[in-house]
Amino acid sequence: MSFRVVLLLAVLCLYLFFLCSRLRKGQWMSVAVSILVVVAAVYFGLAVLLLIFQSRLIFFPMREHDYRPEEFALAYESVQIPTADGLRLDSWYLPAEKARYTVLFCHGNAGNISHRFDTLLLFRQLGLNCLIFDYRGYGRSEGRPSEEGLYQDALAAWRWLTETRRTPPQTIILFGRSLGGAVAANLAARLAEMPTPPPAGLVMESTFSSIIDMGRHYYPWFPVRWFARFRFDAVQAVKKVHIPVLVIHSPDDEIVPFSLGQKIFDNANPPKFFSQISGTHNEGFADDMQTYRRIWTAWLEYLDSSPKSPSEIGKLPPDEQPPASSRGKPAGRP
Numbered sequence: 598m599s600f601r602v603v604l605l606l607a608v609l610c611l612y613l614f615f616l617c618s619r620l621r622k623g624q625w626m627s628v629a630v631s632i633l634v635v636v637a638a639v640y641f642g643l644a645v646l647l648l649i650f651q652s653r654l655i656f657f658p659m660r661e662h663d664y665r666p667e668e669f670a671l672a673y674e675s676v677q678i679p680t681a682d683g684l685r686l687d688s689w690y691l692p693a694e695k696a697r698y699t700v701l702f703c704h705g706n707a708g709n710i711s712h713r714f715d716t717l718l719l720f721r722q723l724g725l726n727c728l729i730f731d732y733r734g735y736g737r738s739e740g741r742p743s744e745e746g747l748y749q750d751a752l753a754a755w756r757w758l759t760e761t762r763r764t765p766p767q768t769i770i771l772f773g774r775s776l777g778g779a780v781a782a783n784l785a786a787r788l789a790e791m792p793t794p795p796p797a798g799l800v801m802e803s804t805f806s807s808i809i810d811m812g813r814h815y816y817p818w819f820p821v822r823w824f825a826r827f828r829f830d831a832v833q834a835v836k837k838v839h840i841p842v843l844v845i846h847s848p849d850d851e852i853v854p855f856s857l858g859q860k861i862f863d864n865a866n867p868p869k870f871f872s873q874i875s876g877t878h879n880e881g882f883a884d885d886m887q888t889y890r891r892i893w894t895a896w897l898e899y900l901d902s903s904p905k906s907p908s909e910i911g912k913l914p915p916d917e918q919p920p921a922s923s924r925g926k927p928a929g930r931p
Contacts, residue, residue: 651826655776655808656742657707658735664711666691669718678730680753682746687737688730688754690762691717698797698897699726700770701758703751703777703784705879709736715883716774723893725770728762730754732780744827751784759793766794770900775853775878778804778861782834789837797900798841803878805853806832806860814854835865841903842869843896847885852878868903870896 666673666689676688689710700720704713710729720727732750733740740746758764766788773781778801785799805811807830812821835842842865846858862871872892876884883889 651824652742655706655827655829656734658732658742659708659712660736662709662711662736664714666714666717669714671714671717671721676728676730676757678753678757680733680740680749682749684733684739686730686733686739686750686753688728688757691721691727691729693721693724693726696724696726698768698770698900699728699758699764700772701751701754701781701784701796702727702729703771703773703780704729704731705775705777711736715886719886719890719893723890723897725897726764728754728758744829747780748783748787751780752787755784755788767797769796770798770800771796772800772802773804774802774882775804776829778802779807779829779831779834782831782838782861783829785840786834786837789839795840798843798896799835799838800843800845800896801831801835801858801861802845802882803847803850803853804831804844804858804861805829806857806864810857810860811853814857831861832864835861839866841900842866843892844869844871845874845882845889845892846871847874847876847878847881849876849881850878870899 671691674690674692676690678686678688680686687710702713702716702720704710710731713729717727717729730750731738732742733746734742738750755769758769759766771781771785773779781799782801782804785796788795808827809821809825809830812819812825842862844858844862844865846853846855848855850858859871862869874881874885874888874892876882
Protein backbone atom coordinates (compact mmCIF):
# COMPACT_ATOMS: atom_id res chain seq x y z
CA MET A 598 0.00 0.00 0.00
CA SER A 599 1.44 3.35 -1.04
CA PHE A 600 2.27 6.14 1.40
CA ARG A 601 -0.42 8.37 -0.15
CA VAL A 602 -3.14 5.77 0.44
CA VAL A 603 -2.03 5.27 4.04
CA LEU A 604 -2.02 9.04 4.61
CA LEU A 605 -5.49 9.40 3.08
CA LEU A 606 -6.88 6.61 5.28
CA ALA A 607 -5.30 8.19 8.35
CA VAL A 608 -6.89 11.57 7.59
CA LEU A 609 -10.25 9.90 6.97
CA CYS A 610 -10.07 8.04 10.28
CA LEU A 611 -9.23 11.25 12.17
CA TYR A 612 -12.14 13.02 10.52
CA LEU A 613 -14.57 10.23 11.38
CA PHE A 614 -13.31 10.31 14.98
CA PHE A 615 -13.94 14.06 15.02
CA LEU A 616 -17.52 13.60 13.73
CA CYS A 617 -18.27 10.86 16.25
CA SER A 618 -17.05 13.00 19.15
CA ARG A 619 -19.30 15.87 18.01
CA LEU A 620 -22.29 13.53 17.63
CA ARG A 621 -21.83 12.17 21.16
CA LYS A 622 -22.03 15.74 22.42
CA GLY A 623 -25.24 16.30 20.43
CA GLN A 624 -23.69 18.92 18.14
CA TRP A 625 -25.73 17.94 15.08
CA MET A 626 -25.53 21.33 13.36
CA SER A 627 -21.76 21.41 13.69
CA VAL A 628 -21.50 17.94 12.12
CA ALA A 629 -23.79 18.91 9.21
CA VAL A 630 -21.81 22.10 8.51
CA SER A 631 -18.54 20.18 8.72
CA ILE A 632 -19.72 17.57 6.21
CA LEU A 633 -20.95 20.26 3.79
CA VAL A 634 -17.61 22.07 4.02
CA VAL A 635 -15.67 18.86 3.33
CA VAL A 636 -17.89 17.90 0.38
CA ALA A 637 -17.54 21.39 -1.09
CA ALA A 638 -13.75 21.30 -0.60
CA VAL A 639 -13.45 17.89 -2.28
CA TYR A 640 -15.70 19.00 -5.15
CA PHE A 641 -13.71 22.20 -5.65
CA GLY A 642 -10.42 20.32 -5.37
CA LEU A 643 -11.45 17.81 -8.03
CA ALA A 644 -12.60 20.65 -10.26
CA VAL A 645 -9.23 22.36 -9.92
CA LEU A 646 -7.41 19.10 -10.69
CA LEU A 647 -9.55 18.57 -13.81
CA LEU A 648 -8.86 22.12 -14.90
CA ILE A 649 -5.10 21.86 -14.40
CA PHE A 650 -4.50 18.34 -15.68
CA GLN A 651 -6.93 18.24 -18.62
CA SER A 652 -4.18 17.85 -21.18
CA ARG A 653 -2.93 14.74 -19.37
CA LEU A 654 -6.41 13.25 -19.58
CA ILE A 655 -6.53 13.82 -23.34
CA PHE A 656 -3.03 13.39 -24.77
CA PHE A 657 -1.03 10.21 -24.19
CA PRO A 658 1.95 10.50 -26.53
CA MET A 659 4.73 7.94 -26.76
CA ARG A 660 8.12 8.98 -28.08
CA GLU A 661 9.72 5.66 -28.99
CA HIS A 662 8.78 3.69 -32.11
CA ASP A 663 7.93 0.04 -31.45
CA TYR A 664 7.84 -0.98 -35.12
CA ARG A 665 8.99 0.26 -38.50
CA PRO A 666 7.43 -0.23 -41.96
CA GLU A 667 10.36 -2.33 -43.19
CA GLU A 668 9.51 -4.95 -40.54
CA PHE A 669 6.24 -5.50 -42.42
CA ALA A 670 7.80 -5.31 -45.87
CA LEU A 671 6.05 -1.99 -46.53
CA ALA A 672 7.67 0.42 -48.93
CA TYR A 673 7.59 3.94 -47.51
CA GLU A 674 9.11 7.38 -47.54
CA SER A 675 10.11 8.99 -44.27
CA VAL A 676 8.93 12.61 -44.35
CA GLN A 677 9.48 15.65 -42.14
CA ILE A 678 6.46 17.92 -42.64
CA PRO A 679 6.87 21.61 -41.70
CA THR A 680 4.03 23.33 -39.84
CA ALA A 681 2.96 26.96 -40.10
CA ASP A 682 4.43 27.68 -36.66
CA GLY A 683 7.86 26.27 -37.45
CA LEU A 684 7.73 22.68 -36.16
CA ARG A 685 8.56 19.48 -38.01
CA LEU A 686 6.26 16.47 -37.94
CA ASP A 687 7.61 12.95 -38.32
CA SER A 688 5.55 11.18 -40.98
CA TRP A 689 5.47 8.18 -43.26
CA TYR A 690 4.16 8.18 -46.80
CA LEU A 691 3.28 4.64 -47.89
CA PRO A 692 2.51 4.31 -51.62
CA ALA A 693 0.41 1.56 -53.15
CA GLU A 694 0.64 0.37 -56.73
CA LYS A 695 -1.94 1.99 -59.04
CA ALA A 696 -3.66 3.68 -56.11
CA ARG A 697 -6.70 5.77 -56.98
CA TYR A 698 -7.03 7.36 -53.52
CA THR A 699 -4.68 8.57 -50.80
CA VAL A 700 -5.66 8.36 -47.13
CA LEU A 701 -4.58 11.17 -44.84
CA PHE A 702 -4.50 9.29 -41.52
CA CYS A 703 -5.10 11.24 -38.26
CA HIS A 704 -4.48 8.73 -35.47
CA GLY A 705 -5.86 8.63 -31.93
CA ASN A 706 -4.70 10.29 -28.73
CA ALA A 707 -2.24 7.61 -27.57
CA GLY A 708 0.98 6.10 -28.85
CA ASN A 709 2.42 7.20 -32.20
CA ILE A 710 2.47 6.25 -35.87
CA SER A 711 4.33 3.01 -35.15
CA HIS A 712 1.24 1.55 -33.46
CA ARG A 713 -1.07 1.63 -36.51
CA PHE A 714 0.25 -1.17 -38.73
CA ASP A 715 -2.96 -3.23 -38.75
CA THR A 716 -4.63 -0.32 -40.50
CA LEU A 717 -1.66 0.56 -42.69
CA LEU A 718 -1.48 -3.02 -43.96
CA LEU A 719 -5.20 -2.98 -44.75
CA PHE A 720 -4.88 0.26 -46.72
CA ARG A 721 -2.05 -1.28 -48.75
CA GLN A 722 -4.20 -4.36 -49.47
CA LEU A 723 -7.04 -2.07 -50.58
CA GLY A 724 -4.72 -0.30 -53.01
CA LEU A 725 -4.59 3.01 -51.12
CA ASN A 726 -1.69 5.36 -50.64
CA CYS A 727 -1.42 6.59 -47.06
CA LEU A 728 0.19 9.53 -45.31
CA ILE A 729 0.30 9.01 -41.54
CA PHE A 730 1.85 11.69 -39.38
CA ASP A 731 2.58 12.15 -35.72
CA TYR A 732 1.08 15.17 -34.03
CA ARG A 733 3.40 17.61 -32.31
CA GLY A 734 4.81 16.01 -29.17
CA TYR A 735 4.11 12.48 -30.43
CA GLY A 736 6.78 10.08 -31.61
CA ARG A 737 9.65 12.01 -33.16
CA SER A 738 7.64 15.12 -33.97
CA GLU A 739 8.68 18.38 -32.37
CA GLY A 740 6.64 20.49 -29.95
CA ARG A 741 3.93 19.77 -27.41
CA PRO A 742 0.33 18.74 -28.17
CA SER A 743 -2.54 21.22 -28.00
CA GLU A 744 -5.93 21.39 -29.67
CA GLU A 745 -5.10 24.14 -32.14
CA GLY A 746 -1.67 22.58 -32.62
CA LEU A 747 -3.21 19.29 -33.77
CA TYR A 748 -5.46 21.17 -36.18
CA GLN A 749 -2.42 22.95 -37.62
CA ASP A 750 -0.61 19.61 -37.93
CA ALA A 751 -3.43 18.08 -39.99
CA LEU A 752 -3.50 21.14 -42.26
CA ALA A 753 0.28 20.91 -42.70
CA ALA A 754 -0.08 17.23 -43.72
CA TRP A 755 -2.78 18.20 -46.23
CA ARG A 756 -0.56 20.91 -47.71
CA TRP A 757 2.36 18.52 -47.98
CA LEU A 758 0.17 16.07 -49.90
CA THR A 759 -1.39 18.63 -52.22
CA GLU A 760 1.48 21.10 -52.68
CA THR A 761 4.67 19.08 -52.23
CA ARG A 762 3.49 15.64 -53.33
CA ARG A 763 1.08 17.16 -55.90
CA THR A 764 -1.70 14.76 -54.95
CA PRO A 765 -5.02 15.92 -56.45
CA PRO A 766 -7.23 17.04 -53.52
CA GLN A 767 -10.27 15.21 -54.91
CA THR A 768 -8.40 11.87 -54.54
CA ILE A 769 -7.61 12.35 -50.83
CA ILE A 770 -9.72 10.67 -48.12
CA LEU A 771 -9.51 12.31 -44.71
CA PHE A 772 -9.53 9.58 -42.06
CA GLY A 773 -9.47 9.93 -38.29
CA ARG A 774 -9.76 7.37 -35.53
CA SER A 775 -11.00 8.35 -32.05
CA LEU A 776 -9.55 11.80 -31.26
CA GLY A 777 -8.19 11.81 -34.82
CA GLY A 778 -11.76 11.84 -36.12
CA ALA A 779 -12.32 15.26 -34.54
CA VAL A 780 -9.00 16.44 -36.02
CA ALA A 781 -9.95 15.15 -39.49
CA ALA A 782 -13.41 16.74 -39.24
CA ASN A 783 -11.88 20.08 -38.29
CA LEU A 784 -9.54 19.83 -41.28
CA ALA A 785 -12.50 19.12 -43.58
CA ALA A 786 -14.34 22.15 -42.14
CA ARG A 787 -11.34 24.43 -42.71
CA LEU A 788 -10.90 23.17 -46.26
CA ALA A 789 -14.59 23.87 -46.92
CA GLU A 790 -13.85 27.55 -46.36
CA MET A 791 -10.94 27.60 -48.82
CA PRO A 792 -11.25 28.24 -52.58
CA THR A 793 -9.63 24.90 -53.44
CA PRO A 794 -11.04 21.54 -54.62
CA PRO A 795 -12.40 19.52 -51.68
CA PRO A 796 -11.20 16.07 -50.60
CA ALA A 797 -13.00 12.94 -51.79
CA GLY A 798 -14.54 12.19 -48.40
CA LEU A 799 -14.26 12.11 -44.63
CA VAL A 800 -14.17 8.95 -42.49
CA MET A 801 -14.52 9.14 -38.68
CA GLU A 802 -14.08 5.95 -36.68
CA SER A 803 -14.84 5.54 -32.95
CA THR A 804 -14.99 9.31 -32.63
CA PHE A 805 -16.70 11.33 -29.90
CA SER A 806 -18.98 14.25 -30.71
CA SER A 807 -16.98 16.63 -28.50
CA ILE A 808 -14.79 16.68 -25.42
CA ILE A 809 -17.64 18.34 -23.53
CA ASP A 810 -19.97 15.42 -24.35
CA MET A 811 -17.27 13.00 -23.19
CA GLY A 812 -16.85 14.99 -19.99
CA ARG A 813 -20.58 14.92 -19.32
CA HIS A 814 -20.53 11.14 -19.79
CA TYR A 815 -17.64 10.54 -17.37
CA TYR A 816 -18.27 13.41 -14.93
CA PRO A 817 -22.04 13.98 -14.92
CA TRP A 818 -21.84 15.76 -11.55
CA PHE A 819 -19.53 18.51 -12.93
CA PRO A 820 -20.49 21.58 -14.98
CA VAL A 821 -18.04 20.38 -17.64
CA ARG A 822 -18.63 23.24 -20.06
CA TRP A 823 -17.36 25.73 -17.44
CA PHE A 824 -14.11 23.82 -16.91
CA ALA A 825 -13.33 22.48 -20.39
CA ARG A 826 -10.18 23.96 -21.90
CA PHE A 827 -10.52 21.73 -24.97
CA ARG A 828 -13.39 21.29 -27.40
CA PHE A 829 -12.48 18.90 -30.25
CA ASP A 830 -16.04 19.48 -31.43
CA ALA A 831 -16.63 17.04 -34.28
CA VAL A 832 -20.33 17.90 -34.48
CA GLN A 833 -19.78 21.59 -35.17
CA ALA A 834 -17.12 20.66 -37.73
CA VAL A 835 -19.25 18.21 -39.74
CA LYS A 836 -22.06 20.76 -39.94
CA LYS A 837 -19.76 22.80 -42.21
CA VAL A 838 -18.78 19.88 -44.44
CA HIS A 839 -20.49 18.97 -47.75
CA ILE A 840 -18.41 16.03 -48.89
CA PRO A 841 -19.33 12.34 -48.37
CA VAL A 842 -19.03 11.40 -44.69
CA LEU A 843 -18.69 7.90 -43.24
CA VAL A 844 -19.06 7.30 -39.50
CA ILE A 845 -17.89 3.94 -38.12
CA HIS A 846 -18.59 2.93 -34.53
CA SER A 847 -19.03 -0.12 -32.33
CA PRO A 848 -21.92 -0.56 -29.86
CA ASP A 849 -19.35 -2.35 -27.68
CA ASP A 850 -17.07 0.70 -27.47
CA GLU A 851 -16.26 0.99 -23.77
CA ILE A 852 -14.53 4.37 -24.03
CA VAL A 853 -16.51 6.46 -26.51
CA PRO A 854 -20.26 5.80 -26.17
CA PHE A 855 -21.99 4.58 -29.32
CA SER A 856 -24.51 7.41 -28.97
CA LEU A 857 -21.78 10.00 -29.54
CA GLY A 858 -20.94 8.43 -32.89
CA GLN A 859 -24.61 8.54 -33.78
CA LYS A 860 -24.72 12.20 -32.78
CA ILE A 861 -21.98 12.98 -35.29
CA PHE A 862 -23.90 11.16 -38.03
CA ASP A 863 -27.17 12.91 -37.17
CA ASN A 864 -25.52 16.33 -37.53
CA ALA A 865 -23.57 15.60 -40.70
CA ASN A 866 -24.80 16.83 -44.08
CA PRO A 867 -25.60 14.27 -46.80
CA PRO A 868 -24.24 12.29 -48.45
CA LYS A 869 -23.50 10.45 -45.20
CA PHE A 870 -23.26 6.83 -44.04
CA PHE A 871 -23.17 5.04 -40.69
CA SER A 872 -21.60 1.59 -40.29
CA GLN A 873 -21.23 -0.66 -37.26
CA ILE A 874 -18.33 -2.82 -36.26
CA SER A 875 -18.16 -4.96 -33.14
CA GLY A 876 -15.54 -4.99 -30.40
CA THR A 877 -13.82 -2.57 -28.09
CA HIS A 878 -12.67 0.98 -28.74
CA ASN A 879 -9.03 0.15 -29.45
CA GLU A 880 -9.36 -3.35 -30.90
CA GLY A 881 -12.76 -3.41 -32.61
CA PHE A 882 -11.53 -2.75 -36.14
CA ALA A 883 -8.85 -5.44 -35.81
CA ASP A 884 -11.05 -8.03 -34.08
CA ASP A 885 -13.83 -7.45 -36.63
CA MET A 886 -11.51 -7.05 -39.60
CA GLN A 887 -13.78 -8.86 -42.05
CA THR A 888 -16.60 -6.38 -41.45
CA TYR A 889 -14.17 -3.49 -41.34
CA ARG A 890 -12.69 -4.44 -44.70
CA ARG A 891 -16.20 -4.76 -46.19
CA ILE A 892 -17.09 -1.27 -44.98
CA TRP A 893 -14.02 0.27 -46.57
CA THR A 894 -14.52 -1.67 -49.81
CA ALA A 895 -18.13 -0.47 -50.09
CA TRP A 896 -17.06 3.09 -49.24
CA LEU A 897 -14.47 3.09 -52.02
CA GLU A 898 -17.01 1.63 -54.44
CA TYR A 899 -19.40 4.44 -53.56
CA LEU A 900 -16.74 7.09 -54.16
CA ASP A 901 -15.91 5.45 -57.51
CA SER A 902 -19.50 5.03 -58.65
CA SER A 903 -20.90 8.39 -57.60
CA PRO A 904 -22.47 10.05 -60.64
CA LYS A 905 -20.94 13.35 -59.57
CA SER A 906 -17.28 14.21 -59.85
CA PRO A 907 -15.40 14.72 -56.56
CA SER A 908 -15.37 18.47 -57.11
CA GLU A 909 -19.14 18.48 -57.63
CA ILE A 910 -19.70 16.34 -54.52
CA GLY A 911 -18.01 19.07 -52.49
CA LYS A 912 -20.77 21.47 -53.60
CA LEU A 913 -23.78 19.26 -52.88
CA PRO A 914 -26.65 21.13 -51.22
CA PRO A 915 -27.30 19.95 -47.65
CA ASP A 916 -30.60 18.24 -48.50
CA GLU A 917 -29.34 16.12 -51.41
CA GLN A 918 -28.81 12.41 -50.71
CA PRO A 919 -26.64 10.07 -52.78
CA PRO A 920 -28.55 7.70 -55.07
CA ALA A 921 -29.87 4.66 -53.19
CA SER A 922 -28.26 2.29 -55.69
CA SER A 923 -24.80 3.49 -54.69
CA ARG A 924 -25.13 3.37 -50.91
CA GLY A 925 -23.78 -0.15 -50.44
CA LYS A 926 -22.78 -1.50 -47.04
CA PRO A 927 -21.76 1.81 -45.46
CA ALA A 928 -25.33 3.08 -45.63
CA GLY A 929 -26.64 0.57 -43.12
CA ARG A 930 -27.63 2.31 -39.91
CA PRO A 931 -29.41 0.66 -36.96
